[in-house]
Amino acid sequence: MKMSKLLSELKEEEREALENLAKALAYFARGRAYGYIDRLANAFSVVTARQVVTEALRDLRSLRDRGEDAYLPKLKDVEAVLRLSESDLSVLKVVAALALSYG
Numbered sequence: 001m002k003m004s005k006l007l008s009e010l011k012e013e014e015r016e017a018l019e020n021l022a023k024a025l026a027y028f029a030r031g032r033a034y035g036y037i038d039r040l041a042n043a044f045s046v047v048t049a050r051q052v053v054t055e056a057l058r059d060l061r062s063l064r065d066r067g068e069d070a071y072l073p074k075l076k077d078v079e080a081v082l083r084l085s086e087s088d089l090s091v092l093k094v095v096a097a098l099a100l101s102y103g
Contacts, residue, residue: 017073017076017077017078017080017081017084018081018084018098020073020077021053021073021077021078021099022095022096022102023071024057024070024071024072024099025037025056025099025103026098026099026103027068027070027103028099029100034100036056036059037096037099037100039052040052040053040096041096041097044089046086053078053081053082057073081095
């Protein structure tokens with residue numbers, strides 16, 4: 001399924017999941033630390049995507065634990081994005097683009 005069709009065919013909760021992960025990653029865009037966003041946009045496999053998401057969430061949790069205002073998406077949102085990426089990795093480019101626009 002091509003991304004242009006995929007976005008219009010997503011369920012509301014799937015779109016929200018993309019947006020919520022992007023909102024979390026926007027923290028890095030605001031700080032001009034684009035590493036996680038770039039790596040996610042350029043992920044060549046689901047394994048790479050999972051690793052990038054895990055590392056980014058770990059850093060966001062650490063930042064929040066230190067008192068930073070860092071948003072963490074819900075587990076169901078992360079699972080939904082990773083599930084979508086299993087059938088179409090280009091969904092990760094959408095998450096990255098949204099993160100940059102939210103940042």
